[in-house]
Amino acid sequence: MTVGGGKPGIRRIRLTVAYDGTRYAGWQIQPNGLAVQEVLDRCLSELLGTEIRTLGASRTDAGVHALGNVAVFDTCARMPADKFSYALNTRLPEDIRIQCSEEVSPDFHPRFRETVKTYEYRILNRRFPDPTRRLNSFHWYGSLDLEAMRRGAALLVGTHDFKGFATANPQTRSTVRTIFKTELWKEDDMIRFRITGNGFLYNMVRIITGTLLEIGKGAMETDQIPEILSSGDRSMAGPTARAHGLTLVEIRYPGEEKQKMDVIR
Amino acid sequence: MTVGGGKPGIRRIRLTVAYDGTRYAGWQIQPNGLAVQEVLDRCLSELLGTEIRTLGASRTDAGVHALGNVAVFDTCARMPADKFSYALNTRLPEDIRIQCSEEVSPDFHPRFRETVKTYEYRILNRRFPDPTRRLNSFHWYGSLDLEAMRRGAALLVGTHDFKGFATANPQTRSTVRTIFKTELWKEDDMIRFRITGNGFLYNMVRIITGTLLEIGKGAMETDQIPEILSSGDRSMAGPTARAHGLTLVEIRYPGEEKQKMDVIR
Numbered sequence: 412m413t414v415g416g417g418k419p420g421i422r423r424i425r426l427t428v429a430y431d432g433t434r435y436a437g438w439q440i441q442p443n444g445l446a447v448q449e450v451l452d453r454c455l456s457e458l459l460g461t462e463i464r465t466l467g468a469s470r471t472d473a474g475v476h477a478l479g480n481v482a483v484f485d486t487c488a489r490m491p492a493d494k495f496s497y498a499l500n501t502r503l504p505e506d507i508r509i510q511c512s513e514e515v516s517p518d519f520h521p522r523f524r525e526t527v528k529t530y531e532y533r534i535l536n537r538r539f540p541d542p543t544r545r546l547n548s549f550h551w552y553g554s555l556d557l558e559a560m561r562r563g564a565a566l567l568v569g570t571h572d573f574k575g576f577a578t579a580n581p582q583t584r585s586t587v588r589t590i591f592k593t594e595l596w597k598e599d600d601m602i603r604f605r606i607t608g609n610g611f612l613y614n615m616v617r618i619i620t621g622t623l624l625e626i627g628k629g630a631m632e633t634d635q636i637p638e639i640l641s642s643g644d645r646s647m648a649g650p651t652a653r654a655h656g657l658t659l660v661e662i663r664y665p666g667e668e669k670q671k672m673d674v675i676r
Numbered sequence: 677m678t679v680g681g682g683k684p685g686i687r688r689i690r691l692t693v694a695y696d697g698t699r700y701a702g703w704q705i706q707p708n709g710l711a712v713q714e715v716l717d718r719c720l721s722e723l724l725g726t727e728i729r730t731l732g733a734s735r736t737d738a739g740v741h742a743l744g745n746v747a748v749f750d751t752c753a754r755m756p757a758d759k760f761s762y763a764l765n766t767r768l769p770e771d772i773r774i775q776c777s778e779e780v781s782p783d784f785h786p787r788f789r790e791t792v793k794t795y796e797y798r799i800l801n802r803r804f805p806d807p808t809r810r811l812n813s814f815h816w817y818g819s820l821d822l823e824a825m826r827r828g829a830a831l832l833v834g835t836h837d838f839k840g841f842a843t844a845n846p847q848t849r850s851t852v853r854t855i856f857k858t859e860l861w862k863e864d865d866m867i868r869f870r871i872t873g874n875g876f877l878y879n880m881v882r883i884i885t886g887t888l889l890e891i892g893k894g895a896m897e898t899d900q901i902p903e904i905l906s907s908g909d910r911s912m913a914g915p916t917a918r919a920h921g922l923t924l925v926e927i928r929y930p931g932e933e934k935q936k937m938d939v940i941r
Contacts, residue, residue: 429804429806429807429808430807430808431807431808431810476807476808478806478808496804500804500805505805505807505810506807506810507807508804508805508806508807509804510803510804538775539694539761539765539773539774539775540765540770540773541694541743541773542694542695542696542741542770542771542772542773543694543695543696543741543743543811543812543923545696545770545771546808546811547808658808
């Protein structure tokens, strides 16, 4: 990783990265398939003529999309910071697009503990799938009790141990996270579930969504949410909802009212 | 074509067909690439164990999408009409989905002169493209005068000779069409332009959209719309907007308040 220590002449550049996760094995470079980071690092290295390795804020899973993931890298190139987005976008494949590039302080680290992350899970709720929206929403044909789903989601707000809503990961030190807000609404035939928190455990948003889907179908009760939280028992929660319905919407850092990007409104 | 003459025991089935046109050379079977109709006919023929050829209402261009194209075929199979949608959807690729199947009168012809067709052109108006919406919207980074575009679109309503807004096609007898309604609005960063009429000439919606885009940019004036209509001169209109922003939304037949489909709302 070339994210180093603030040597003279070295600048740290922060990228806001959007991608369609359909054909990627997730954000982070790994042996089992092409990663978004791998493609981005290759384009950056070609652009700058030297090996660059970015550090990303969120290691989204295979198939998960992003409108505003964040990555940083260090460079001594003298290109104006805002030009990196244009220069990279001409090299990147169509399913990855930089939304903003800017210089940040050399001690800016994308995995701050104080970030505020928002994810959205989209459920296309209609009889038959819509092919034009199949890549970024999960199709469910049956009726769903949105009011119950909303009540269930609201029970997650606050600081809790979310062990019961996560796939076990031995690298995770603490399973306590804070959820600031949940929203669930329907626009036409699309149900959109947004959850904002200071961090999310492995598969946490997908397991929460899978549980809310069970509640919506009447197969689980909202009362079970506090029980899953208090027991920390993953087997009590619903199944992990499929990856392609999930999008990382934005990541905000301390002092930012909204994510620095020109475009996502 | 097996759409025949109403022999005893032969039923006519009407399908409402949705597709992501990205990887297709249009609706109609043709030598230069895979057509939606080709895939549909193959699945139908396999399902029924006999060669079936559908007749489609709208020959959408390469790359154009549909939520509600209409196709009919004749069969003596005794499967309940509404089961064709389920049976076909298990065989079709993910980018084609039947939305409704039903029996119609043996003299129902999908290319009625009295149909009411609605198309939508989507313009994603933001600084950088959004990879998750790249397949069904055209990206434009600059500012657009929506009010001028709306005024220009309104000048198309009525019965006119649309020769100036069409790519010449020697097979077309009359270039007169009636536009019933145009709508243009912005939702967040997406501009949606809807146009409803009794029929559209070859490339007509895309040339109209290309002209409205020029008006939105300030490169053309709304006054030029009536001039293009009266002159019939294609070279006076704007460029043909790219196919991937266009979707055939619905086709209504005489006596139908809205398209027969369970799902598109």
